[in-house]
Amino acid sequence: MPASPSTARAINDRLALRFLQQEGPLTAGQLKQLTGLSRPTVADLVDRLTAAGLITVVGESGEQRRGPNARLYGIVADRAHLAALDVRTGGVSVLVSDLLGGVLAEASVPIRGDTGTGPAVEQAVTLVERAAKEAGAASLHTVGVGAPGLIDPATGELRDSSGLPEWHRRLVTALQERLPARVIVENETNLAALAEQREGAARDRDTFVLLWLGHGTGAAVVLDGALRRGASGGTGEIGFLPVPGTTALPSATDCEGGFHSLVGAAAIAELARTYGLSIDGQADGPAAAALVRRAVRAVAGRGAEDDRDAGAGGDIGGGGDAVPDEDTASAFLDALAGRLAIGAASVTAVLDPGCVVLGGEVGQAGGRVLAARVQERLVRMSPLPTEVRASALGGGAVLRGALLTARDGAQDDLFAPPAR
Known part of the structure; x- marks a missing residue:
């Protein structure tokens, strides 16, 4: 059955808007070429989108040409404002952007572990409101939230999860009550995979697995371009994977004894100590990343391309930027790679993804040096060809993924066909 005229117009409008989003400002002639639509159809849709306040003339194309054919049309970036949140056990980060993803604030x-649920929620919501005000946003259209824990695939809600503070679950409800905005919540590792797929290490892959290596451990599975969540939303809870090399088995409420016990931040710090290396302060994701980064420096040199995330904290042996000797650093990285390969081999044997991305702060800090060592061990453990890559976005992937999710949600709403 052919589409009605109104449906056909809506389809054409969305197609044009997607090209304007992906390619930037375009002339009507360029839109005609990209969409394959006729000149009158393109002229009509440009008039409709302009009248709706979704696009506007942003300049002219060419040095000599002037007039209607030279007009460059672009999406009105401030048509909607978006927010993205990265919710961690120790605090919240937020950014506010326009409809095209340009960061405005x-x-x-930080939220201390002994902070009560109410005060913690208030701190987080106030942070979002303050950032929106700083960005000049009268209101937010959509908010994307990345949080640890399970997301119910039926309701989209953050489920109870062992070991996470209560304010995590209360935060989403508070945002919905305080902000006149749509709130979308997603597992942090899934958002990191989305960001790596769109803008990072997996841009050329429609099937891959991301291993999140930060304070905790997780995985995200992308098959044929689609994120897989599982029947209960638990796809990728690799921290609970029973593995050799631990002293116990994980339980339904505690991942200690699982893969997390081999490659979580605390486990990396403990492994480092066996090689005479130590981290000053708390063994969190940034500190573990700093340790791995300095080991990479010792192996590949301080100017190595893999040393990309200079913002992470933590010191080795109290020496500030102290770098271990090459043999010690190499032995430590080999041991860590052996542990990572156990998890990667388990995932590869079940899913055959062809590509594993070492994500999070630790994956980015290890860079190509660590990725190559993991791949070398994986080749010996699995008959399935699998490329191992380092994260291009590190810990920032969660916030970037939350922004991409918010932008997709806002554009789906703003670019939707009109109600019939």
Whole structure:
């Protein structure tokens, strides 16, 4: 059955808007070429989208040409404002952007472990409101939230999860009550995979697995371009995977004894200590990343391309930027790679993804040096060809993925066909 005229117009409008989003400002002639639509059809849709306030003339194309054919049309970036949140056990980071993803404001706030649920929620919501005000946003259209824990695939809600503070679950409800905005919540590792797929290490892959290596451990599975969540939303809970090399088995409420016990931040710090290396302060994701980064420096040199995330904290042996000797650093990285390969081999044997991305702060800090060592061991453990890559976005992938999710949601709403 052919589409009605109104449906056909809506389809054409969305097609044009997607090209304007992906390619930037375009002339009507360029839109005609990209969409394959006739000149009168393109002229009509340009008039409709302009009248709706979704696009506007942003300049002219060519040095000599002037007039209607030279007009460059672009999406009205401030048609909607978006926010993205990265919710961690120790605090919240937020950024506010326009409809095209241009960042207008960024902020973060630490939240102590002994902070009550109500005060913690208030700190986080106030942070979002303050960032929106700084960005000049009268209101937010869509908010994307990345959080640890399970997301119910039926309701989209953050489910109870062992070991996470209560304010995590209360935060989403508070945002919905305080902000006149749509709130979309997603597992942090899934958002990191989305960001790596769109803008990072997996841009040329429609099937891959991301291993999240930060304070905790997780995985995200992308098959044929689609994120897989599982029947209960638990796809990728690799921290609970029973593996050799631990002293116990994980339980339904505690991942200790699982893969997390081999490659979580605390496990990396403990492994480092066996090689005479130590981290000053708390063994969190940034500190573990700093340790791995300095080991990579010792192996590949301080100017190595893999040393890309200079913002992470933590010191080795109290020496600030102290770098271990090459043999010690190499032995430590080999041991860590052996542990990572156990998890990667398990995932590969079941899913055959062809590509594993070492994500999070630790994956980015290890860079190509660590990725190559993991791949070398994986080749010996699995008959399935699998490329191992380092994250291009590191810990920032969660926030970027939350923004991409918010942008997709806002555009689906703003670019939707009109109600009939």
